[in-house]
Amino acid sequence: MNPLILASGSPRRSELLKQMDVSFQVHKSGADESLPPNIRPQDAVTELSSRKALEVASQYPNHFVLGADTVVSIQNEILGKPETEEEAFTMLKKLSDTTHQVFTGVTLVVNGQAHSFYEGTDVTFWTLSDEEIKQYIKTGEPFDKAGGYGIQGKGAYFVKEIKGDFYTVMGLPIAKTIRQLKQFGFPV
Known part of the structure; x- marks a missing residue:
């Protein structure tokens, strides 16, 4: 069987798929990531994951x-x-002493169907x-992360x-993703 194609350059997503022994190749998507104003976060991640997957598919x-x-x-x-x-x-100041939501959308394209x-x-x-925020910014970690922090890095501090799936915050709800792959017949 052909390997899974990951339409993302995210090292965290690659790391999670490797952890689960999934055979895959990376082909970063060039899909447009602009969104209409006032889109709900859940709709945003679903739309963007779909665009990326379909463009690469x-x-x-x-x-x-x-x-x-993933969005914060x-x-x-x-x-x-x-x-x-x-x-x-x-x-980070806005997130201080509050509860926020992290949403990750996943799209699998199988036989042309998303x-x-x-x-x-x-x-x-x-x-x-x-001072804590300034020290964290000096690490450079915030700049490639939604919401300006990485839970798998120094942002864990x-x-x-957390209420929900840790891996959703990391960028790929791996348990549900693996179950979906299995459901569509991908050998995992």
Whole structure:
């Protein structure tokens, strides 16, 4: 059987698939990631994961293709990846001493048909001092992470509580993804 095609350049998603002994190749999607204003976070991740998977599947018609997208949301406001230190500081300050949601959408393209789902997890942060936030920003970790933090890295220090699937926060709800792959006949 052909390997799974992962339509994502995320090292975290690759790491999770390797952990589960899934045979896959990476082909990063070039799909448009713009979204309409006021889209619900759940709809955003489903839409983006679908776009990514379908764009790559057009190049690999005889493969299973997996696309995924993750957003951090607070009161339905989507926090993207910060581009500047100021943006990172503002995001992390907003998340301080609050509970926010992390949504990851997953789309599997099988025989040209897209099958999507999403998972959501609540994450509560400790109260963060300005100095803690500034020290974290100096690590460079916030700049390629939705919401400006990585739970699998130094950002774990901020997390007081999590309700839901840890791997959803990491970028791929691996248990549900594996079950979906099995359901569609991919050997896992």
